[in-house]
Amino acid sequence: MKQIIVKIGGMSCQNCANHVLEHLKKCKGIINASVNLKKNEALVTCDENFNITDLEKSIDESGYEYLGFEEKN
Numbered sequence: 001m002k003q004i005i006v007k008i009g010g011m012s013c014q015n016c017a018n019h020v021l022e023h024l025k026k027c028k029g030i031i032n033a034s035v036n037l038k039k040n041e042a043l044v045t046c047d048e049n050f051n052i053t054d055l056e057k058s059i060d061e062s063g064y065e066y067l068g069f070e071e072k073n
Contacts, residue, residue, distance in 0.1 A: 001031065003072040006042045006055065009065035013037070016064065023062040027054050043072070 011017055017035040024033040024042060029050030035042045044055070052069065059066040 001045060001047055003043060003045050004069045005072055006044055006059070006069045007067035008035070008040055008042060008059060009067050011035075011037055011040055011064060020059060020062050020064055023058045024055070027058050029054070040067075 008020060011020065014037060017037040020042065021033060021035045024030055024035070024044065027050075029046050029048070030044055031047055032045040033042055055069075056066040
């Protein structure tokens with residue numbers, strides 16, 4: 001398992017964050033996720049089946065912008 005911080009653009013309210021979270025939870029390989037509206041990011045816990053391309057596509061399909069990620073130490 002590893003954790004990553006995903007930067008997300010375009011969220012303006014808690015409903016936006018909830019919408020992104022719904023999409024993230026449907027991604028294969030994501031064990032847990034939380035979205036922080038104030039920081040415009042999501043903390044994602046993922047397993048070995050995780051694929052960053054699927055996550056990027058999921059965020060784009062939710063109507064928001066994938067702005068990259070970093071691994072959390």
